[in-house]
Amino acid sequence: MAARSDSAPALPGAAEVVILGGGIMGVSIAYHLAAAGVRDIVLLERDTVGSGSSAKPMGGVRATFSDPGNIVLGQRSLEAFERFDETFKTDIGLRQVGYLFLCRTEAEVQQVQRSIEVQNDLGGSSRMVSPEQAGRLNPLLQTRSLLAGSFSPRDGFAQPAAVVAAYRAAAAELGVAIVEHAEVLDIDAGRGGVRGVVTQRGSVRTGAVVCAAGAWSMRLGAMAGVHLPIRPVRRQIGMTGSGRDRFPAVPFTLDLATTLYFHNYFDGMLLGISNEDEEPGFGREFSHGWVPAFDRAAEVIAPSLARRDLAAGWAGLYENTPDHNAMIGSSATVDGFFYATGFSGHGFLQGPAVGELVRDLYLGVESFLDPAPFSADRFSNAAARIDEVHII
Ligand SMILES: Cc1cc2nc3c(=O)[nH]c(=O)nc-3n(C[C@H](O)[C@H](O)[C@H](O)COP(=O)(O)OP(=O)(O)OC[C@H]3O[C@@H](n4cnc5c(N)ncnc54)[C@H](O)[C@@H]3O)c2cc1C
Numbered sequence: 584m585a586a587r588s589d590s591a592p593a594l595p596g597a598a599e600v601v602i603l604g605g606g607i608m609g610v611s612i613a614y615h616l617a618a619a620g621v622r623d624i625v626l627l628e629r630d631t632v633g634s635g636s637s638a639k640p641m642g643g644v645r646a647t648f649s650d651p652g653n654i655v656l657g658q659r660s661l662e663a664f665e666r667f668d669e670t671f672k673t674d675i676g677l678r679q680v681g682y683l684f685l686c687r688t689e690a691e692v693q694q695v696q697r698s699i700e701v702q703n704d705l706g707g708s709s710r711m712v713s714p715e716q717a718g719r720l721n722p723l724l725q726t727r728s729l730l731a732g733s734f735s736p737r738d739g740f741a742q743p744a745a746v747v748a749a750y751r752a753a754a755a756e757l758g759v760a761i762v763e764h765a766e767v768l769d770i771d772a773g774r775g776g777v778r779g780v781v782t783q784r785g786s787v788r789t790g791a792v793v794c795a796a797g798a799w800s801m802r803l804g805a806m807a808g809v810h811l812p813i814r815p816v817r818r819q820i821g822m823t824g825s826g827r828d829r830f831p832a833v834p835f836t837l838d839l840a841t842t843l844y845f846h847n848y849f850d851g852m853l854l855g856i857s858n859e860d861e862e863p864g865f866g867r868e869f870s871h872g873w874v875p876a877f878d879r880a881a882e883v884i885a886p887s888l889a890r891r892d893l894a895a896g897w898a899g900l901y902e903n904t905p906d907h908n909a910m911i912g913s914s915a916t917v918d919g920f921f922y923a924t925g926f927s928g929h930g931f932l933q934g935p936a937v938g939e940l941v942r943d944l945y946l947g948v949e950s951f952l953d954p955a956p957f958s959a960d961r962f963s964n965a966a967a968r969i970d971e972v973h974i975i
Pocket of ligand 1: 603604605606607608609627628629630631632633634635636637638639641642643644765766767768795796797798799803817818819820898899900901923924925926927928929930931932933
C-alpha cells in the first residue's frame with residue numbers, strides 16, 4: 584500500500600454510491616454517474632488514480648471482436664474516443680491507424696471472415712485483405728507465410744493516462760470525491776444489502792458500491808460475499824527507440840497464430856506477445872522473459888523487429904475471467920453491489936462504453952446494450968460463457 588500524501592482529501596462519512604478502484608473503469612463510471620445527476624459519489628483508490636493496469640503507456644482501441652456485445656462496446660467507445668477532444672478539451676493521442684489481424688491458417692481465415700460479417704452487420708467497416716494488401720498496409724511485414732488478413736480502419740490506439748486524467752478531472756468538477764491512498768479493507772454487507780465500506784482511513788456509509796478494482800476485484804467481491812472469478816496474470820510490452828531509418832506508420836498489427844503484436848509508439852515501436860507460461864499472480868516487475876517468444880514470431884512475420892534493443896518496458900496485469908470476457912452487472916444476492924471488472928486485457932478500449940452501461944444499470948434505465956450476457960452469474964452455467972475469438 585502506498586503512503587498517504589499530506590494533501591489527501593478527507594474521507595466523506597457517507598455517500599450515495601462508492602466506486603472501488605480508480606482505473607479507467609472507476610473514473611469513467613464516476614464521470615458518467617455524476618454527469619447524469621447522481622450526487623454524493625465517492626471514489627476510493629488504494630494507490631493513485633490510474634496506477635493499476637490503466638497505467639499502460641499506450642492502449643489499442645478497436646471494435647474488432649467476434650461477440651456482438653464486445654463489438655457494440657468497442658464501437659460505442661470508439662465514438663467516445665473520437666469526441667474526446669471536443670467533450671473534454673483533451674488530446675488523448677488517438678491515432679486511428681486501423682487494426683490488421685494476420686491469418687496464417689485456413690481456420691483463422693474462416694474465423695476472421697465470420698467476425699467481419701458480425702462486425703459489419705453492426706455497422707462496422709472491416710474487410711478481408713490479401714497478403715499483398717497486408718504488405719502494402721504494413722511494409723514491415725514478411726508476407727510469405729500469410730494466407731490473408733482483416734483490416735478495420737476505424738481502430739487504432741490512444742493514451743490511457745490522458746483518458747483517465749480527463750475523466751478524473753471532469754468527475755471532480757461535477758463534485759465526485761476522489762480519495763487516493765484509501766485502501767478498501769472490508770465491505771459491510773449482509774441480507775439487507777450493502778451498508779458501508781471500511782478503509783484504513785475510516786468508513787463510508789453507503790447503500791451502493793461499484794467494484795471496479797481490476798485484477799484485485801476478486802478480493803473485494805469476497806468482502807461482500809460476491810464471487811467475481813478473476814485470475815491476475817502479468818503481461819509485458821517493450822518499446823524500441825527510434826529506428827536507424829524512421830519506422831513507417833503502420834496499423835496495430837496482430838498475428839493470430841502467435842499473438843505477436845506491434846504498432847508505432849512515438850518514434851519507435853511498441854512490441855508485445857502473450858506469455859502462455861506466465862503463472863497467475865500479482866507481481867508486476869518487468870522482465871525480458873517474453874522477448875525470446877516475440878523474437879521467434881517476429882523472425883517469421885516482421886524480421887526487422889526481431890532482436891531489437893528495448894529502450895523501455897512495462898509490465899501490468901491482465902484481469903482474466905474464465906472465458907476472458909468482462910463481468911458487468913449487479914449482484915442478485917447482495918443488493919447495491921455493482922461490478923465492472925475482469926476485462927481480460929481489453930478494458931481500456933471498453934472504458935467509455937462501460938461507464939455509460941453501469942450508469943444505466945445503476946439508474947435502472949434501458950441502455951444501448953443489454954448487459955445480461957456479461958453477468959458474473961454466467962460462470963455457473965458453462966453454456967452461458969461468452970465465446971470471443973479476438974482476445975489476445
Ligand atoms: C501488457 C498489457 C497490455 C494491454 N493492452 C491493452 C490494449 O491494447 N487495449 C485495451 O483496451 N486494454 C489493454 N490492456 C488491458 C487494460 O489495461 C485493462 O483492462 C484496464 O486498464 C483495466 O482497467 P480497470 O479500471 O478495470 O483496472 P485498473 O486500471 O487496474 O484499476 C483498478 C484499480 O483498483 C485499485 N484497487 C485495487 N484494490 C483496491 C482496494 N482494496 N481498495 C481501493 N482500490 C483498490 C488499484 O490500485 C487500481 O488502481 C492491457 C493490459 C496489459 C497488462
